Amino acid sequence: MADEHDSGYKQLFAHPEVVRELLAGFLPYAWAGQLELSAFERVNASYVSDTGRQRHDDMVWRLRLGGEWVYVYILLEFQARNDPWMALRMQVYVGLLCQDLLRRRALTRGGKLAPVLPIVLYNGAARWSASTDLAQLMLAPPEGLAPFQPAQRYLLIDRGSYDARQPGAQFNLIAAIFRLEQVRSSQNIVEVVAGLVEWLRTRECASLRGSLTRWIAAQLRRQLKRHNMIIPDDLSEVQAMLNQTFATLADEWEYAGIQKGRQEGLQEGQLQGDRSRLRFLLQKRFGVLAPAAVAQIEAAPAAQLERWFERLFDASSVEQLLGG
Numbered sequence: 001m002a003d004e005h006d007s008g009y010k011q012l013f014a015h016p017e018v019v020r021e022l023l024a025g026f027l028p029y030a031w032a033g034q035l036e037l038s039a040f041e042r043v044n045a046s047y048v049s050d051t052g053r054q055r056h057d058d059m060v061w062r063l064r065l066g067g068e069w070v071y072v073y074i075l076l077e078f079q080a081r082n083d084p085w086m087a088l089r090m091q092v093y094v095g096l097l098c099q100d101l102l103r104r105r106a107l108t109r110g111g112k113l114a115p116v117l118p119i120v121l122y123n124g125a126a127r128w129s130a131s132t133d134l135a136q137l138m139l140a141p142p143e144g145l146a147p148f149q150p151a152q153r154y155l156l157i158d159r160g161s162y163d164a165r166q167p168g169a170q171f172n173l174i175a176a177i178f179r180l181e182q183v184r185s186s187q188n189i190v191e192v193v194a195g196l197v198e199w200l201r202t203r204e205c206a207s208l209r210g211s212l213t214r215w216i217a218a219q220l221r222r223q224l225k226r227h228n229m230i231i232p233d234d235l236s237e238v239q240a241m242l243n244q245t246f247a248t249l250a251d252e253w254e255y256a257g258i259q260k261g262r263q264e265g266l267q268e269g270q271l272q273g274d275r276s277r278l279r280f281l282l283q284k285r286f287g288v289l290a291p292a293a294v295a296q297i298e299a300a301p302a303a304q305l306e307r308w309f310e311r312l313f314d315a316s317s318v319e320q321l322l323g324g
Helices: 002-012 016-026 086-103 173-182 186-201 206-224 235-243 249-286 291-299 302-311 318-323
Strands: 040-043 058-065 068-077 116-122 155-158
Touching: 002 206, 002 302, 016 040, 016 058, 016 068, 016 155, 016 173, 068 086, 086 116, 173 186, 173 206, 186 206, 249 291, 249 302, 249 318, 291 318, 302 318
Parallel strands: 068 116, 116 155
Antiparallel strands: 040 058, 058 068
16 A cells, blocks of 8 residues: 555656645745746656666656746655655755756756755655755864865655644645645545645646546545545545445445446546557657557556556656566
């Protein structure tokens, strides 16, 4: 269940709407709340660390601000304990990003590197206690050497320390996600899902709606401790299901049987749609697909397709994606 939850998180932050809500909700700057979706663009994050291992838990976006690009590096941290050396790790990741920008000559109009906003989104059980400033991890230097010491800070968003009950003048998607993870009553779950349904109702974001529904389904199964629970693919139907009451146990069983049949049909249709969408995106990026690749996609289950979608921007070839 943890893998399902973590994979769902990664899928959520692959959508520009979610990244925009993250910046609007956690940056105290006016420009963060005024960004248009057209300003966001996902960037390939296939940088290799000194160990030669690729990181797939990171998201890199760039957004156009004032005629120039600003890069947002989001590190999704799902480990159980916080990392005391995170500031050092972040310096390495930001350095790799800057090296890649220089290699690709993706510089500003003045020939300089673009600014980078590093964010650590932590989802562990224990509260984060590590320093967010690299300078605090280093011994004070002798007189005169301070200007030559490395410096790196990152914005920490600790889900567990976020007070989901604090009043807000405006609904925020990230705040609702945090709240759904923290609620302990059915009534609170219903309230949060109702807010999400209303938020999505006024927006054209079909792809995000699917990812969000799958994440909520995994969260509900974990919250309600019913791992085999049938969850509809439509968020409005999820809301109706949560509000459903039954006069007898027989009525509940009948409702569950109808929902299971509908769900199986919907899932098969969605699976075929995901396969077609993946083939289309791969052909747009790499050209005509080999028959073996098409056959592999057509035989893949939903979980495998999600992993391929997640790594689509990181892969350098069809063979690397499907064989990874």
